[in-house]
Amino acid sequence: MFKALLEPFRHPKLNVGLGDAASFGSPRGRKPKATAKDWSATLRRIWSYLAKRKAKLVLVLVMVLLSSGLALLGPYLISRAVDHYLERDGGRTWGIFLITLAVVYLLNSLTSWLQNIWMIEIAQETVYRMRTDLFAHLHRLPIPFFNRRQQGEIMSRLTNDIENISSTLNSSAIQIFSSVLTLLGTVGVMLWLSPLLTLLTFIVVPLMILGMRWITRRTGPLFKERQRNMGELNGFIEETLSGQRIIKAFSQKERVISGFRERNARIMLSGYWAQAISGFIPKLMNGLNNLSFAIVAGVGGLLAIRGLVTVGVIIAFVEYTRQFTRPLNDLANQWNTLLSAIAGAERVFEVLDEGAEAKDEGAAVSLDHVEGTVKFSGVSFSYDGGADTLQDISFEAKPGEMIALVGPTGAGKTTLIGLLSRFYDPDKGSITLDGRELSSIRRESLRSHMAFVLQDSFLFKGTIRDNIRYGRLDASDGEVEAAAKLANAHSFIMRMKGGYERMLSVDGSGISQGQKQLLAIARAILANPSMLVLDEATSSIDTVTEIKIQEGLQALMKGRTSFVIAHRLGTIRAADRILVLQGGRLLQQGSHEELLQEGGLYSELVRGSSDSAAG
Numbered sequence: 308m309f310k311a312l313l314e315p316f317r318h319p320k321l322n323v324g325l326g327d328a329a330s331f332g333s334p335r336g337r338k339p340k341a342t343a344k345d346w347s348a349t350l351r352r353i354w355s356y357l358a359k360r361k362a363k364l365v366l367v368l369v370m371v372l373l374s375s376g377l378a379l380l381g382p383y384l385i386s387r388a389v390d391h392y393l394e395r396d397g398g399r400t401w402g403i404f405l406i407t408l409a410v411v412y413l414l415n416s417l418t419s420w421l422q423n424i425w426m427i428e429i430a431q432e433t434v435y436r437m438r439t440d441l442f443a444h445l446h447r448l449p450i451p452f453f454n455r456r457q458q459g460e461i462m463s464r465l466t467n468d469i470e471n472i473s474s475t476l477n478s479s480a481i482q483i484f485s486s487v488l489t490l491l492g493t494v495g496v497m498l499w500l501s502p503l504l505t506l507l508t509f510i511v512v513p514l515m516i517l518g519m520r521w522i523t524r525r526t527g528p529l530f531k532e533r534q535r536n537m538g539e540l541n542g543f544i545e546e547t548l549s550g551q552r553i554i555k556a557f558s559q560k561e562r563v564i565s566g567f568r569e570r571n572a573r574i575m576l577s578g579y580w581a582q583a584i585s586g587f588i589p590k591l592m593n594g595l596n597n598l599s600f601a602i603v604a605g606v607g608g609l610l611a612i613r614g615l616v617t618v619g620v621i622i623a624f625v626e627y628t629r630q631f632t633r634p635l636n637d638l639a640n641q642w643n644t645l646l647s648a649i650a651g652a653e654r655v656f657e658v659l660d661e662g663a664e665a666k667d668e669g670a671a672v673s674l675d676h677v678e679g680t681v682k683f684s685g686v687s688f689s690y691d692g693g694a695d696t697l698q699d700i701s702f703e704a705k706p707g708e709m710i711a712l713v714g715p716t717g718a719g720k721t722t723l724i725g726l727l728s729r730f731y732d733p734d735k736g737s738i739t740l741d742g743r744e745l746s747s748i749r750r751e752s753l754r755s756h757m758a759f760v761l762q763d764s765f766l767f768k769g770t771i772r773d774n775i776r777y778g779r780l781d782a783s784d785g786e787v788e789a790a791a792k793l794a795n796a797h798s799f800i801m802r803m804k805g806g807y808e809r810m811l812s813v814d815g816s817g818i819s820q821g822q823k824q825l826l827a828i829a830r831a832i833l834a835n836p837s838m839l840v841l842d843e844a845t846s847s848i849d850t851v852t853e854i855k856i857q858e859g860l861q862a863l864m865k866g867r868t869s870f871v872i873a874h875r876l877g878t879i880r881a882a883d884r885i886l887v888l889q890g891g892r893l894l895q896q897g898s899h900e901e902l903l904q905e906g907g908l909y910s911e912l913v914r915g916s917s918d919s920a921a922g
């Protein structure tokens with residue numbers, strides 16, 4: 308029936324175990340493999356986090372030892388009571404026995420409780436450190452990493468995967484350890500009491516081990532795949548939520564929902580198979596447990612009749628047989644959680660292993676002051692080592708100059724800015740700032756002297772004041788307002804309910820595109836950088852706002868070396884130099900008049916834009 312239920316979602320590639328999901332390290336569709344080597348490496352890394360709380364861990368271990376020991380003592384005491392107190396001493400010391408047994412079980416509960424809360428403390432701290440490391444590392448990763456991945460997929464590692472590790476460390480890890488201990492202890496006591504009965508109990512062990520192995524070999528990759536599917540689904544959700552407007556505008560709702568259904572079905576299938584197969588473990592254990600129970604009871608009874616074992620030993624054995632299979636059962640139950648935690652940890656470590664943005668050179672310096680002379684000499688760059696995206700680019704920008712970048716779409720304007728900001732490094736040639744190679748300047752220092760006003764200026768959830776202050780966190784309220792006035796943003800802010808204290812929702816929805824730009828300009832003015840990058844807005848903004856933005860930009864650019872990615876040629880006539888790019892090559896450079904006289908692509912673009920304006 309379940310199969311029938313899934314049928315509508317089945318995709319030709321949708322065979323469980325043959326993941327079609329996008330993955331980090333592996334190409335789409337590669338079968339996930341979990342080898343013992345991967346696992347031990349992952350466990351070692353988890354251990355490196357746990358080891359930071361060694362002292363507490365030792366305490367936990369002591370508690371585990373005590374509680375396991377006490378758990379073993381119970382049946383032994385009962386056996387002694389049956390054989391000794393009841394048979395030989397006629398029950399006179401029955402009261403003492405009862406009190407001893409009560410103390411043993413009470414202590415057992417106390418030590419279990421202590422081990423539990425201390426382990427939770429260690430687990431929460433460990434997960435806190437992992438999450439912080441992951442987040443901090445994400446912020447050190449180079450831009451190409453983010454170019455290749457969906458945000459939601461990355462988010463999933465910070466949330467789902469870490470959560471899986473957390474729940475395992477909270478309870479399963481210690482339970483597994485305690486189960487192993489109880490198991491070994493039980494076997495030891497059983498051997499001591501009666502090697503023959505122990506051997507009989509063990510008849511089922513090879514079957515248990517074989518069964519467990521068979522099952523976990525199948526479930527390991529499935530759990531890994533489920534985590535990956537979950538990550539993919541999160542990526543899809545994030546993408547479709549942020550692209551809501553486009554989805555609605557192009558009436559793609561049905562397609563998106565069916566895309567979601569397909570991914571969701573993949574999670575359902577991998578989750579179903581992982582749980583269904585691993586859910587068989589406890590059943591198998593139970594069945595085999597009952598079998599060994601029957602063997603011990605039957606054969607033990609025969610042995611007792613012949614006087615080879617006492618009744619007390621048989622009672623203890625029946626209890627130990629249960630105690631022996633209980634940790635095995637627990638192990639089997641915890642196995643699922645452990646498997647999904649290992650799968651989660653692997654995905655967390657995968658990101659942690661991603662190379663961070665190349666470290667600054669050892670001798671790299673921080674700059675206190677920047678004049679703003681930027682020089683590109685014979686710069687070439689390609690994104691993937693293939694054809695050059697930028698080819699042999701040379702130009703110079705003097706302090707305070709406005710440099711406009713023009714050219715058809717895909718010409719390489721954004722890439723050039725990416726090199727200037729050191730999101731990428733050139734393959735050939737050199738870029739200098741005030742005569743210093745960019746690579747010899749610390750990235751953070753370089754970027755602290757730059758400000759960006761982009762087409763889609765990002766605003767955070769917070770007040771308007773906080774959003775402007777993002778440019779310089781120690782700016783006073785007066786400085787924030789002065790920057791807003793220079794940017795021409797003050798008057799619209801004051802007209803809004805709440806003024807500077809008005810809360811903006813996520814990404815500034817609730818204010819217009821033009822107003823967003825004015826806030827971004829105010830933010831950049833407050834940052835007071837020596838260099839500016841402006842990506843001129845292409846979206847249609849009303850003329851009044853556009854004039855305001857232009858005035859704000861003029862105020863912002865004054866005295867700063869500015870790079871303007873210009874989409875409307877009318878606004879760059881005032882540029883000191885215009886760089887005309889096409890297909891990654893710098894075709895022309897000069898002032899508006901010089902370029903017009905020269906003819907070529909620039910005059911064609913100007914003619915084209917005035918034609919379209921006329922049209």
Ligand SMILES: Nc1ncnc2c1ncn2[C@@H]1O[C@H](COP(=O)(O)OP(=O)(O)OP(=O)(O)O)[C@@H](O)[C@H]1O
Nearest residue numbers: 454690691696714715716717718719720721722723
């Ligand atoms: N992350 C990337 N990985 C690979 N190729 C890229 C990447 N970003 C851009 N490109 C390619 O590099 C070329 C230049 O792109 P770039 O974004 O610099 O152009 P642009 O002039 O800014 O275009 P537009 O005016 O449309 O913004 C294009 O062919 C583009 O497809």
